[in-house]
Amino acid sequence: MFGSFPFRGDGGERVLALTFDDGPNEPYTSRLLDILDGRDVKATFFQVGRCAERFPWTTRRIVDTGHVLGNHSLSHSFGRYLTQPRQRFEIDQAQETLHRIAGVWPALYRPPWLCHWPWVLASVRASRLQVVSGTFAHPLEIVQPPAKLLTAGAAKRVRPGSILIFHDGREARGGRRDHSVAAIGPLIDRLRGAGYSFTTVDRLLGVQPYLGSPGTTPAGQHG
Numbered sequence: 001m002f003g004s005f006p007f008r009g010d011g012g013e014r015v016l017a018l019t020f021d022d023g024p025n026e027p028y029t030s031r032l033l034d035i036l037d038g039r040d041v042k043a044t045f046f047q048v049g050r051c052a053e054r055f056p057w058t059t060r061r062i063v064d065t066g067h068v069l070g071n072h073s074l075s076h077s078f079g080r081y082l083t084q085p086r087q088r089f090e091i092d093q094a095q096e097t098l099h100r101i102a103g104v105w106p107a108l109y110r111p112p113w114l115c116h117w118p119w120v121l122a123s124v125r126a127s128r129l130q131v132v133s134g135t136f137a138h139p140l141e142i143v144q145p146p147a148k149l150l151t152a153g154a155a156k157r158v159r160p161g162s163i164l165i166f167h168d169g170r171e172a173r174g175g176r177r178d179h180s181v182a183a184i185g186p187l188i189d190r191l192r193g194a195g196y197s198f199t200t201v202d203r204l205l206g207v208q209p210y211l212g213s214p215g216t217t218p219a220g221q222h223g
């Protein structure tokens with residue numbers, strides 16, 4: 001009834017995907033990218049269209065440096081989750097915005113709050129996107145507990161094939177993410193020590209990261 005809503009890959013190998021939601025949000029997203037690039041780790045960023053308009057160079061850097069850009073709605077607004085036409089607008093306008101900024105049509109969509117009501121999934125399907133869930137790195141990340149707790153909590157939740165969710169912003173409002181940023185380097189080092197390697201969500205799930213065309217069907221048309 002709810003369709004496909006994967007939260008992890010096959011789970012055979014010690015491989016996982018780090019994902020970051022609600023950005024771009026500076027200076028945190030750039031600091032994360034510096035840490036990831038310094039350790040040669042590729043990650044997946046589910047970005048909010050309105051935030052990408054604020055920091056377009058950061059969204060471009062993600063694509064230009066081989067990380068993967070996913071769609072996380074236009075405005076991260078709960079009210080726009082209540083009807084299907086508003087849903088379609090949120091998804092499709094975010095696609096247009098991210099394409100205008102970074103030159104790609106994302107193929108991966110993570111709904112805000114992981115909301116997968118039937119009409120949300122119907123909108124995702126109509127836009128030919130792959131919906132992606134995941135495991136929250138830490139239940140209190142939103143209030144930024146000390147980085148050591150974030151690292152330890154995330155390491156404990158990881159399983160082979162995990163898609164781990166961090167936040168480099170907070171909904172469409174930005175906010176401080178120092179502790180999330182500080183948790184990432186030690187987490188990568190610790191998991192590598194335990195034999196894990198890192199990949200992007202599309203590779204973990206065996207799907208394409210981007211679409212060749214917008215992927216939308218005109219409103220009112222089925223397909």
Ligand SMILES: [Zn+2]
Pocket residue numbers: 021022072076111112113171
């Ligand atoms: Zn979100």
